[in-house]
Amino acid sequence: MELKKIAIIGGGAAGFFAAIHAAEGKNEVHLFEKSNKLLSKVKVSGGGRCNVTHDCDHANKLIQYYPRGGRSLKKGFEIFGTKDSKAWFENRGVSLKIEGDGRVFPKSDSSQSIIDCLLNEANKKGVHIHLKKEVKRVKPKTKGFFLKINEKEEYFDKVVLANGGYPKKEAYQWIRDLGLEISDPIPSLFTFNCPEYQMKELMGLSVPNGSVQIPGSKWKESGSILITHWGFSGPGIIKLSAWAARDLFEKNYHFPILINWTKFKEEDLRTLVQDYKTENPKKKILSHPLFDISSRLWQHLANKAGICGDLRYLDLSKKVMNKWIEHLVRDEHQVKGKTTFKEEFVTCGGVELSNLDLKTFECKDIKGLYIVGELVNIDGLTGGFNFQNAWTSGFLAGSSLSK
Ligand SMILES: Cc1cc2nc3c(=O)[nH]c(=O)nc-3n(C[C@H](O)[C@H](O)[C@H](O)COP(=O)(O)OP(=O)(O)OC[C@H]3O[C@@H](n4cnc5c(N)ncnc54)[C@H](O)[C@@H]3O)c2cc1C
Structure with missing residues (x-):
């Protein structure tokens, strides 16, 4: 040879x-x-x-x-x-x-x-x-x-x-x-910066069964979402950054995201909340988190919808409930920039x-x-x-x- x-x-x-x-x-x-x-x-x-x-x-x-x-x-x-x-x-x-x-x-x-x-x-x-x-x-x-x-x-x-x-x-x-x-x-493989968001007090909190989508596009990924001091990270976000890498580059990393903090679709979640409301009318919303959401995040999302103090399920108006469900399944954030995911990038x-x-x-x-x-x-x-x-x-x- x-x-x-x-x-x-x-x-x-x-x-x-x-x-x-x-x-x-x-x-x-x-x-x-x-x-x-x-x-x-x-x-x-x-x-x-x-x-x-x-x-x-x-x-x-x-x-x-x-x-x-x-x-x-x-x-x-x-x-x-x-x-x-x-x-x-x-x-x-x-x-x-x-x-x-x-x-x-x-x-x-x-x-x-x-x-x-x-x-x-x-x-x-x-x-x-x-x-x-x-x-x-x-x-x-x-x-x-x-x-x-x-x-x-x-x-x-x-x-x-x-x-x-x-x-x-x-x-x-x-x-x-x-x-x-x-x-x-x-x-590819990066985390999202959201400089204007109000979740810094929740940093370190990880939601295991979330999903995140970019409205107006085909991009949607599920997986754990981590709240950081600059925005969002965790496997769900990193996966999305990889699949959508080229589109996000073209948007100069400025785009909205919608986060579903639960594993449920909106219709199913609405039924579950409605059933819970019927069965537990006197329970206070803020002190009874559902869907495996941690109480800190639960309170944050409920507050965003205007639910505070001792409000009970019984007192929940349709308008407030709609707003709250919106935050649970389509919580909107504006991404303005990215940060290298230090553990791996490609x-x-x-x-x-x-x-x-x-x-x-x-x-x-x-x-x-x-x-x-x-x-x-x-x-x-x-x-x-x-x-x-x-x-x-x-x-x-x-x-x-x-x-
Ligand atoms: C922080 C970090 C963590 C990672 N962790 C993982 C992990 O755990 N699992 C996983 O699967 N992947 C991981 N990756 C991705 C993985 O490391 C890369 O995909 C892989 O190393 C690519 O291998 P490669 O040989 O093609 O390129 P490289 O590893 O980049 O090697 C290329 C080499 O070529 C040299 N070179 C460049 N130009 C020239 C030139 N003109 N002349 C001579 N030499 C040159 C460079 O100096 C470099 O040493 C990680 C990446 C990073 C950055």
Whole structure:
């Protein structure tokens, strides 16, 4: 077999996985990292614990956790899915655990276990690692590529771009120069700022079964909602930020939201309140919260509708009841800006999937050039899905190169 000289650009999760698998075929594999740190996102991921993948094993289900690119990953997940990622790390001595919500972490609760495993494996396979080497240009030739690395040019037979996501267009110019289509990069996974809202006294309060929608759009997500000192966060909000990332960017992050603080639809809630009113006419509204709403939030929402003091269900007028139900199921807030979700963020956008053969992540029009990880227009929700994209695409590119 002809030995190939392969360049991997980027020392993150996808770059390492591609390098390790490309080196299986005894190729000469060089990994270039522009900074002086390897796997730096893995280090901070999952609050330092590294949510390495998810327990969802079925490709059909797994793709539903990707606001962009999920369907294109289906074939890839069938070849190297979450089960394979778990087995890969466990076979190399990293014990994993699955948490109640399906997220998978190393048992050590330390991302260093994942880093050590990847570094060991790269070392065993003889991957040459070069720090502080920034690739500034890739020039395809009739055969192979010339790379500008710092200020020097060097020849490689094959190249894997694994230089990650970055929410600024300019960072992609040298990739666009290759003639590849790039979907403009913007942030995904963020929390909502509501500078004018009156809920600061409730900060820290989390509502487990809420839902949030953006009126006049198709965007609606359910899940826990956390009241913060600047606005709203929690899984329901973060999920919505990911699915609606591009629309929200276009609105310059200024838009209204409607929060349902309960798990009920308006008609059902109205019936439940009416039944409760009939059965408990003398109960004071403020001191008898319903629908698992905490008493602080209950009082806040009731006060907003004009319910105060000792008002009993018996005394509740139709007008006040309507207003109150409105606040329970369609509580309106104005979002004016976003805040990065510190625990995980990802870039929406990147190299368009139409440029790639999704069985190998090789460019259709530039043979020998592969593009993997977050640099591709694929991004997932929180839960281990973004690393799974890195493992799957890195594996497909790397193992294609080792054949
Ligand atoms: C705080 C945080 C926590 C996260 N937690 C999780 C989690 O728990 N689970 C999960 O699934 N996902 C998580 N993610 C997302 C996940 O980290 C990324 O999706 C994943 O790391 C992407 O891997 P990558 O290799 O494609 O890119 P990156 O990890 O970004 O790696 C790219 C590398 O390329 C280098 N590089 C860039 N340009 C060049 C160049 N021109 N030349 C040479 N090198 C270059 C960069 O310095 C970088 O080291 C988290 C993200 C963040 C920011």
